[in-house]
Amino acid sequence: MNLTDTTAPSQTESLSFEFDLNHPPQKVWRALTDPVLLAEWLLPVTGLKLETGTPFTFKTQPYPGWDGTVNCKFVEIETHRKLSYTWDVIGMNTVVTFTLTPTASGTRLSLVQSGFKPEQKQNFGGARYGWKMMGGKLVDLLARTA
Numbered sequence: 001m002n003l004t005d006t007t008a009p010s011q012t013e014s015l016s017f018e019f020d021l022n023h024p025p026q027k028v029w030r031a032l033t034d035p036v037l038l039a040e041w042l043l044p045v046t047g048l049k050l051e052t053g054t055p056f057t058f059k060t061q062p063y064p065g066w067d068g069t070v071n072c073k074f075v076e077i078e079t080h081r082k083l084s085y086t087w088d089v090i091g092m093n094t095v096v097t098f099t100l101t102p103t104a105s106g107t108r109l110s111l112v113q114s115g116f117k118p119e120q121k122q123n124f125g126g127a128r129y130g131w132k133m134m135g136g137k138l139v140d141l142l143a144r145t146a
Contacts, residue, residue, distance in 0.1 A: 013114060019111070024102075024106060025107045044058065050074070052075070056085075057072065071086075097113075
């Protein structure tokens with residue numbers, strides 16, 4: 001597995017990561033869409049229904065300055081290929097997009113979070129750190145699940 005932060009140094013509007021995974025797209029897709037698996041690597045989720053326009057919520061323990069809630073809505077769903085949803089947290093409204101591309105050894109997973117505003121440098125840095133950490137958890141989850 002290889003996780004690469006492909007965000008350009010001058011970029012402040014979107015984060016991008018690439019994962020080279022030794023797992024088929026179907027398995028990676030399941031990790032992105034199964035509520036039980038999402039809770040293991042990302043956050044606990046409620047109301048998840050794979051339909052464009054459907055809202056759902058990630059909810060974890062509150063932290064100072066954040067109630068632990070991420071409100072989302074599906075923007076685009078292409079089974080085993082692309083998953084995109086809004087990611088709304090306390091005044092930060094971004095879009096998270098996962099793109100799955102089959103490779104000879106498994107799947108290249110591209111992750112882009114876009115829509116950061118210039119004044120959201122702290123949010124940008126926090127999201128970058130968070131996706132690296134959660135990306136590592138995703139890799140571990142895929143390694144130990146069937």
